[in-house]
Amino acid sequence: MNILRIICSPRGRASESYRLSQRLVDRLCASFGSPGPRVTDLDAAALPHVDRDYAAALSAPMDPSAEILGRGALRQSGELIDALQNASHIVIATPMHNFTVPSSLKVWIDHVVRVRSTFKITPEGKVGTLADRPVYVAISSGGEFSGDAARQPDFLTPYLKHVLGTIGLHDVTFFTVEGTARGDEALRAARARAEARIAAHAFTANARAESLIA
């Protein structure tokens, strides 16, 4: 089992979303015996924006030369897509920023949602070409965005579900710690709720995804 974890908070491993993602990774690891899972961490906050060649390639009818594909954001994109393809399970650790994904996660999305590589264009619209595999999303937010206490819109979970579906990843499960700005007691309660949900979740082995890994 290969777990790819994408860390999106500017606070990195000190972040609440990373903390929650670690609970997920621990549960995933505990759910599967030997051989032990491998966890690869990717720091999305360190990714550069896509560049000029990348933008030109994505709006052209065919891919550019091997030389252009091998440099800059196109090379980076190829490596990020390889990492996705080699993962049996994906964990995304992300805060909510301004009601949606942080810019670091958007940069990763821009690199991996790529025509002719992870989706194709059909008369019916974009169709994902990646083999499906479980994606677990660990979200942290200062206020609530779900349930009766929500006082803000949620452009994060519907967006992420849609954009991951665009490349073929439809098996997406969200876990949240909401209200981190509401003080220690509220934070403890939010963490406990999230951990109870993780404990109750049935994590299943993904034999199909395992067989697809290079």
Ligand SMILES: Cc1cc2nc3c(=O)[nH]c(=O)nc-3n(C[C@H](O)[C@H](O)[C@H](O)COP(=O)(O)O)c2cc1C
């Ligand atoms: C630029 C920025 C924008 C934010 N926007 C929101 C928001 O729209 N809604 C919200 O509930 N919290 C918002 N927050 C608060 C974070 O979501 C909250 O502090 C979260 O717990 C951070 O998680 P992390 O420790 O994983 O980075 C924002 C924080 C930052 C830095």
